[in-house]
Structure formats: structure tokens, C-alpha cells
Amino acid sequence: MHVRQTRLSGVLLFEPTPHTDERGWFSRTFDAASVADAGIDPTGFVQDSQSRSLLGVIRGLHGRRGTGEAKLVRCAHGAIHDVVVDARPDSPTFGRWEAFTLDDTNLASLYIPRGCLHGFQALTSIADTCYRIDAHHDPTQDVAVRFDDPELGIRWPLEVTLVSDKDRRAASWSALRAQLRDASATVSGPV
Structure with missing residues (x-):
């Protein structure tokens, strides 16, 4: 298995x-x-989840406060346009995003460290996305x-067919940045 560092600090393919x-x-x-050689504790993953999305659906951009969570994401069936946003204020790539195509042909898994936002768009009629968290x-x-x-x-490749109400009502990037700067809303790692 080949491990490749992406343009975002700590995000690995x-x-x-x-x-x-x-x-x-x-x-x-x-x-x-391979995971251990990349500096990640392979025994640290405690949950596997899977989602099924239809063509054009967008899920995200999601993250966690507190101690947060890291994810290892792959597309088991179909294809997704996967986006990671670096929301770690101390990161050299803070505020930048990068997109990846994950599909059932390249079989790549994307490691998303704590402190990043994550979302994706389904590129095929059915896209099954697996998460190791x-x-x-x-x-x-x-x-x-x-x-x-x-x-x-963020440039999404397809017309958006469906987004959850919760994701449609999500905060702006500037509002999240303001929260991160606010000492009373200190985040201990991820958002």
C-alpha cells in the first residue's frame, strides 16, 4: 500500500x-x-460506519469540537468527490481545502486528521461511503x-440534487473562524 501526503498538513491518501x-x-x-508506518495508531479506530448517497447528493461539511475525531474514508461502491477543509488554527494549511475522487476503481482511503471539516458529493447513481472513525x-x-x-x-462537480436541512442551515466559514478565535470557545483540537 502506497501512502501519499496531500497538500493539506496531515491529510494522507x-x-x-x-x-x-x-x-x-x-x-x-x-x-x-501501513497505517502505523504513517504515524497513525491503527488500534485507535473504534467505529466503522457506512452511508449510501444518490447522484448529486452532498453531505457536509462536518467536523467535531472537543477532542474531535479522525476518519479514514473510502468509497466502496460508485464514486464521490471528497472535500477536506483544514480547520485547525495552528496548522500551516488552515483555511485551505483539497478535493479527492474516491471510487470503487482506485480503492484509495483518505485519512482526515482531527480538526478538519469533511464533506462529499456522490458522483454516481449510488455511492456507498465507508468511514473508520x-x-x-x-x-x-x-x-x-x-x-x-x-x-x-469549494467547486462541486455536479448540480446539487439534495442536501439535508441541517447542512443547508449550517454556519458560515467566517462564523466558525470567529468561534475558533474566541478564547471562551477554545477548541482542544478538532472542530
Whole structure:
């Protein structure tokens, strides 16, 4: 498995080498040794989740306050346009975003460290997205920024077909930045 550092500090792309023959293919989707070699505790993941999205659906941009959560994300079926926003005030790439295509052909997994926002758009009629998460979900710590925030200027490749009401009502990037600057709203790592 090849591990590639992206343009965002600490965001890694794990690229497997599928074994193909007349039957189809076989690929490792998680390798504890590769994860450990990249500086991530492979035993730290406590939850696996999966979502199914239809063509054009956007989920995100989501993050967590408090101790937050890191994620290892992959697309098991179909394809997604996956976006990570660095929301760590002390990071050299704070405020920047990067997009990745994750699909059932490249089989890559994207490591998203604590303190980043995450969202994606389904690029196929059905897209199944798998998440390996290092913290149990605490809904009181949820943070969201609008997927179409003009300051971030994220370019989504397809027309948006559906976004949850919660995501449509999400805060702006500037509002989140103000919270991060506010000493009374100190975030101990992720947002």
C-alpha cells in the first residue's frame, strides 16, 4: 500500500494495489502496518460506519469540537468527490481545502486528521461511503459549515440534487473562524 501526503498538513491518501485476474479483483482496504508506518495508531479506530448517497447528493461539511475525531474514508461502491477543509488554527494549511475522487476503481482511503471539516458529493447513481472513525459520536460536539460557503469557494462537480436541512442551515466559514478565535470557545483540537 502506497501512502501519499496531500497538500493539506496531515491529510494522507492510502493507495492500495489491487490484484486483478479473470474473476475480477481483490484489494486490501486497511493495513495496520501501513497505517502505523504513517504515524497513525491503527488500534485507535473504534467505529466503522457506512452511508449510501444518490447522484448529486452532498453531505457536509462536518467536523467535531472537543477532542474531535479522525476518519479514514473510502468509497466502496460508485464514486464521490471528497472535500477536506483544514480547520485547525495552528496548522500551516488552515483555511485551505483539497478535493479527492474516491471510487470503487482506485480503492484509495483518505485519512482526515482531527480538526478538519469533511464533506462529499456522490458522483454516481449510488455511492456507498465507508468511514473508520477514532472516536464515538457525540452529537453535542457536531460542527457544520455550509457546503456552498462563498469564502471557501469549494467547486462541486455536479448540480446539487439534495442536501439535508441541517447542512443547508449550517454556519458560515467566517462564523466558525470567529468561534475558533474566541478564547471562551477554545477548541482542544478538532472542530
